[in-house]
Amino acid sequence: MTQHTTPQRLMTGAEIFVRSLIEENVEIVFGYPGGAVIGIYDALHDISDIKHILTRHEQGAVHAAEGYAKATGKPGIALVTSGPGATNTVTGIADAYLDSIPLIVFTGQVSLKLIGNDAFQEADIVGITRPITKHNYLVRDVNELASTIKEAFYVATTGRPGPVLVDLPKDVMASKTQFSYPQTVKMRSYQPHAEGHQKQLTKAIELIAKAKRPVLYVGGGTILSNASEELKKFAHKTCIPVTTTLHGLGSFPENDELSLGMLGMHGTWYSNTAVHYSDLLIAVGARFDDRVTGNTETFAPEAKKIHIDIDPSNISKNVKVDVPIVGDVKKILQQLLPSVTTLETKDWLQTIKNWKEEHPLRYKNGKYIRMQHVIRKISEITNGNAVIVSDVGQHQMWTAQFFKYILPRTHLTSGGLGTMGFSLPAAMGAAFGRKDLPVVSLSGDGGIQMNIQELATIREHNVPVKIIILNNGYLGMVRQWQQLFWRKRYSHVEMSSPDFVKLADAYDIPGFRATLTNEVDDVLEKVFSTTGPVLAEFRVVKEDNVYPMIPAGQSYNEIMDVPEKELEGLENESTEELELMTVTKG
Amino acid sequence: MEATQLNAESTQRKHTISILLENKFGALNRVAGMFSAKGYNLESITVGPTEDPSVSRMTIVTRGDDAIIEQIIKQLNKLIDTLKVVDLTYDSYMERELALIKLGTTTENRPEIMQIVEIFQAKIIDISHRTVTVEATGSGQKVDAIVKMLKPFHIKEIARTGRVALKREFVGEV
Ligand SMILES: Cc1ncc(C[n+]2csc(CCOP(=O)(O)OP(=O)(O)O)c2C)c(N)n1
Ligand SMILES: [Mg+2]
Numbered sequence: 001m002t003q004h005t006t007p008q009r010l011m012t013g014a015e016i017f018v019r020s021l022i023e024e025n026v027e028i029v030f031g032y033p034g035g036a037v038i039g040i041y042d043a044l045h046d047i048s049d050i051k052h053i054l055t056r057h058e059q060g061a062v063h064a065a066e067g068y069a070k071a072t073g074k075p076g077i078a079l080v081t082s083g084p085g086a087t088n089t090v091t092g093i094a095d096a097y098l099d100s101i102p103l104i105v106f107t108g109q110v111s112l113k114l115i116g117n118d119a120f121q122e123a124d125i126v127g128i129t130r131p132i133t134k135h136n137y138l139v140r141d142v143n144e145l146a147s148t149i150k151e152a153f154y155v156a157t158t159g160r161p162g163p164v165l166v167d168l169p170k171d172v173m174a175s176k177t178q179f180s181y182p183q184t185v186k187m188r189s190y191q192p193h194a195e196g197h198q199k200q201l202t203k204a205i206e207l208i209a210k211a212k213r214p215v216l217y218v219g220g221g222t223i224l225s226n227a228s229e230e231l232k233k234f235a236h237k238t239c240i241p242v243t244t245t246l247h248g249l250g251s252f253p254e255n256d257e258l259s260l261g262m263l264g265m266h267g268t269w270y271s272n273t274a275v276h277y278s279d280l281l282i283a284v285g286a287r288f289d290d291r292v293t294g295n296t297e298t299f300a301p302e303a304k305k306i307h308i309d310i311d312p313s314n315i316s317k318n319v320k321v322d323v324p325i326v327g328d329v330k331k332i333l334q335q336l337l338p339s340v341t342t343l344e345t346k347d348w349l350q351t352i353k354n355w356k357e358e359h360p361l362r363y364k365n366g367k368y369i370r371m372q373h374v375i376r377k378i379s380e381i382t383n384g385n386a387v388i389v390s391d392v393g394q395h396q397m398w399t400a401q402f403f404k405y406i407l408p409r410t411h412l413t414s415g416g417l418g419t420m421g422f423s424l425p426a427a428m429g430a431a432f433g434r435k436d437l438p439v440v441s442l443s444g445d446g447g448i449q450m451n452i453q454e455l456a457t458i459r460e461h462n463v464p465v466k467i468i469i470l471n472n473g474y475l476g477m478v479r480q481w482q483q484l485f486w487r488k489r490y491s492h493v494e495m496s497s498p499d500f501v502k503l504a505d506a507y508d509i510p511g512f513r514a515t516l517t518n519e520v521d522d523v524l525e526k527v528f529s530t531t532g533p534v535l536a537e538f539r540v541v542k543e544d545n546v547y548p549m550i551p552a553g554q555s556y557n558e559i560m561d562v563p564e565k566e567l568e569g570l571e572n573e574s575t576e577e578l579e580l581m582t583v584t585k586g
Numbered sequence: 587m588e589a590t591q592l593n594a595e596s597t598q599r600k601h602t603i604s605i606l607l608e609n610k611f612g613a614l615n616r617v618a619g620m621f622s623a624k625g626y627n628l629e630s631i632t633v634g635p636t637e638d639p640s641v642s643r644m645t646i647v648t649r650g651d652d653a654i655i656e657q658i659i660k661q662l663n664k665l666i667d668t669l670k671v672v673d674l675t676y677d678s679y680m681e682r683e684l685a686l687i688k689l690g691t692t693t694e695n696r697p698e699i700m701q702i703v704e705i706f707q708a709k710i711i712d713i714s715h716r717t718v719t720v721e722a723t724g725s726g727q728k729v730d731a732i733v734k735m736l737k738p739f740h741i742k743e744i745a746r747t748g749r750v751a752l753k754r755e756f757v758g759e760v
Binding site for chain 2: 127
């Protein structure tokens, strides 16, 4: 079922590979060469249509491709050699798999006749990545190369997106054939469907019409399907408040009155409360992840549930729902919009407003810097107009809480796998794709050191990433759990770090540091007025905890808001200087 | 028997699932790998070609409650190479398994073995002074039964296939 362009002269597999990427409008590839891909790198050498970025580690290449993909909506491309090059991509691929990021990872492989021989730099990367890719391929014949690449792009970017790996044996890439790139792809075994079933839509419309205390629970699927406009229309037309997951942040503007901010383990008090008391929960491109539901038995106990998701296997996986609608979020919202009406939710919204006033996000500002403060300041400086890329840990949760997201594709984080070391390379990838907004990388002192080698790549290409290190001297999130649930036995979580400002200097990147709260504004001023890459380290209070918190696997009833005790000041803090700061979403 | 116990038992049941897949490299691995990755029970798995050489048929016997079986079917459908998944359990279907059973024999017990073989419409396919090898085909239950009947004799070795199954076309009493 494929049409072909006019055949041309014979080309090597390597040339076909490069031409295929051009056909797919690939503008950037993140990669790292080696013996098995030396022929491909030779073919790339003269190509000006594709920019190749040499990262300093293959993990960095995959995270950069993820960041690029998340920030732009286009697929991210990584190219690495066989064996260790391929195995170094595994964490990034697993990350993309759990977060549904469209990636195509090309790995070199030893020649076909050597496969299985424990050849030099051989690894069965197709076997290794089978459970962490949406699909993967070993190309065994140069005549199948172009169609396999076409299929790989199609699979990665359609339906529920995900990473696809294509393994390229060295001899296949050296053999020759005619190049013709298929214009269309049709797979009898894979036909994602976009539109929702009419019967289900009708049931959903009936449930919505009856709701008194509805909540929209919006996940990353809404951003993946570019459905923010439809979501806004839907929420405004129906007057239903919106809470988002970690990956949903940005799908609905957090300065909109209907916004409740994030829900879940570290969600806002009022979003979790609203969900708990709701009588209708509309899950939109979200998957009832355990970090959202806690104990599934007691999650939103009074609510009827509608679940919109492109992946049928997400339906009734964790939580039984009343009305599942399988399909693309954008399409389904478009299908629903004409039939929904304005609901009488005034009382419900007033109740939520009171909750917001009683339980805002809050911290007390004192002499020593709190991470919440730095993030709130960045939010104010950029007014939400920035791509924020967090790492994993306490700072990640505060970044989700204290920044007000107003645009889709501006909050990038490793949510599913929780990969420390994601932020720096992902921010770099995002900055290659998005020249319209400043890109801010936020990491802890732990995570930054997991892919710090990418500072060299950032320097080399003068990538304008604003690198923020929130240094609490701890693997903070683990320390928090040890404090709260392991009798404060701090086992291997305290950590020394290099002088990050000197380190920045070694990489020829301007570096700044703030150790006191009254230095924060000045340092951020410098960060945001620097044009190229810039790094700032904030030495923050060591033993601060993220609240609200619903402990893992627990019910809403166990929610802990910021304890008054902690608001009164942390270690070494003179209480008179403290000033209560609050942030409310919506 | 207590009602609750009955219910608990009835929720877990054996399912025979038939899958048509693109006949591509690694397809069996993808299916078996999915079962182990998700921790699903896998009692037997068979794979072979179909009338169309580009398509393989896999037959899986698994066990689980309705929610698990629903997930298994969805996960099977999610595999990119899957063409069709049918849970035959609620349909009328034909199933066959095959077993080769090698028995240590004596002249005295040979007639009795032959009798059992005949009753089950099985076959003796190899014979030596001290052994006979029986080929038995039929439903899993029938193969279980003949194995059980032959247990008292000296079973030296058994090789059993997994299950193959197809939906019945005949409607009405069978
Ligand atoms: C690669 C990896 N290893 C371990 C963990 C477990 N982990 C989760 S949060 C965390 C602490 C992170 O510390 P830091 O980067 O300093 O951030 P903070 O929590 O202090 O803000 C750790 C070790 C992880 N998520 N990823
Ligand atoms: Mg830390």
